[in-house]
Amino acid sequence: MPGNVSSTTPARNSRFQSRVTGSLVVPWLKMTGVIAIILVALAAPMMTSDYILTFLLQLFMMLALAQSWNLISGMTGYVSFGHTAFFGVGAYTGALILTAGLPLTACLTPTSLPWFLSVLFGLAILCGAAVSFLVALPLGILTLRLKGPYFAIAMLGVNEIGRMVATLWVDLTEGGDGITLSPAVLPDISVTYYAMFFLGAAATGLVAWIHHSRFGLELRTIREDEGAAEMIGVNTTRDKVLAFLLSATIPGAVGVVYVMYTSFVDPHSAFTPILNLQMIVIVLLGGTGTIWGPVLGAVIIMGFREFLWAEFPAAHLALLGVLVILVVFYMPRGILGLMDKRKAMPLSHSTNHAPTKEPMP
Numbered sequence: 001m002p003g004n005v006s007s008t009t010p011a012r013n014s015r016f017q018s019r020v021t022g023s024l025v026v027p028w029l030k031m032t033g034v035i036a037i038i039l040v041a042l043a044a045p046m047m048t049s050d051y052i053l054t055f056l057l058q059l060f061m062m063l064a065l066a067q068s069w070n071l072i073s074g075m076t077g078y079v080s081f082g083h084t085a086f087f088g089v090g091a092y093t094g095a096l097i098l099t100a101g102l103p104l105t106a107c108l109t110p111t112s113l114p115w116f117l118s119v120l121f122g123l124a125i126l127c128g129a130a131v132s133f134l135v136a137l138p139l140g141i142l143t144l145r146l147k148g149p150y151f152a153i154a155m156l157g158v159n160e161i162g163r164m165v166a167t168l169w170v171d172l173t174e175g176g177d178g179i180t181l182s183p184a185v186l187p188d189i190s191v192t193y194y195a196m197f198f199l200g201a202a203a204t205g206l207v208a209w210i211h212h213s214r215f216g217l218e219l220r221t222i223r224e225d226e227g228a229a230e231m232i233g234v235n236t237t238r239d240k241v242l243a244f245l246l247s248a249t250i251p252g253a254v255g256v257v258y259v260m261y262t263s264f265v266d267p268h269s270a271f272t273p274i275l276n277l278q279m280i281v282i283v284l285l286g287g288t289g290t291i292w293g294p295v296l297g298a299v300i301i302m303g304f305r306e307f308l309w310a311e312f313p314a315a316h317l318a319l320l321g322v323l324v325i326l327v328v329f330y331m332p333r334g335i336l337g338l339m340d341k342r343k344a345m346p347l348s349h350s351t352n353h354a355p356t357k358e359p360m361p
Contacts, residue, residue, distance in 0.1 A: 041197055045190040057193045059302045060200035066282040066294040067203035068250035072243050074288035077223035082155030085162040086248040088270030089135050090128035090255025095179040095265045097124040105184050125256045132252025140244035163271035178266025192261045203250050208291045284327050287334030
């Protein structure tokens with residue numbers, strides 16, 4: 001009826017204008033928030049105590065590791081229980097390179113020593129990433145033939161193999177005694193902090209770029225239905241191996257910076273399964289396959305872990321396991337997926353059918 005049309009048209013126009021305005025304002029708000037976070041993070045060493053700086057360093061470490069796990073497991077659906085193996089490979093690579101550079105420090109003048117150490121730190125990080133990449137290449141080609149729990153168990157076995165190699169290859173890794181680095185080749189905590197912040201930001205930027213690229217679309221297609229992806233021309237083997245290699249490179253670099261921070265590495269600390277569990281919890285809580293899910297999850301989990309460690313030091317890992325169970329049962333798509341579902345609910349009431357869409361990035 002004409003009366004009904006005239007009465008509903010202004011309301012429809014108002015909703016349309018609000019949606020258009022929101023689509024223009026939200027990206028600017030996101031960009032402003034990202035810039036503010038970056039500026040605060042860069043200024044943190046000059047404004048905070050060593051305790052806060054250490055907490056932020058660990059936060060960025062877990063952010064980078066979670067984004068690396070998200071890249072292969074969140075985007076392709078291939079759940080990895082052994083991603084810590086690449087972290088351990090990078091940690092030992094960095095420890096060996098820094099140890100090899102120690103004798104050279106005695107031959108340098110005080111003026112040239114800082115330049116040498118800067119080159120040594122950069123070389124160690126690049127080598128850690130490169131060695132992890134090379135180790136992941138044959139592993140990806142072999143293990144990505146498996147699917148579901150078989151791939152997950154295979155990766156868990158890879159992590160155990162890495163731990164056994166580090167334990168038994170005493171001539172190279174010092175076995176169970178581990179490698180202790182000399183303070184002469186260790187950077188200041190602020191340098192380590194900035195390196196870890198850069199890796200966390202770079203990992204997030206890499207995931208964002210892939211998420212909005214054709215490559216990311218192909219990875220999500222593999223996650224939803226790998227057989228259908230092959231039928232429409234997606235080279236699933238190439239895409240899975242490439243995603244696996246990129247996801248392995250990040251932990252390799254993070255492992256080197258972690259050794260610079262702790263000055264010690266042994267098989268238990270380098271290949272601990274607890275680290276992989278934390279990656280999974282962070283991504284699941286924030287939202288798998290998204291850009292900002294691991295960021296949100298890292299902030300919540302690291303803050304929660306710090307509180308539990310201070311209040312319940314003997315049971316904080318058990319409580320973390322309980323959190324995993326609750327997330328899997330009640331928020332399988334994470335916080336961002338839950339928010340996305342809530343936003344879609346009004347549309348389902350105003351239309352005959354609600355469009356389905358992915359969780360917000």
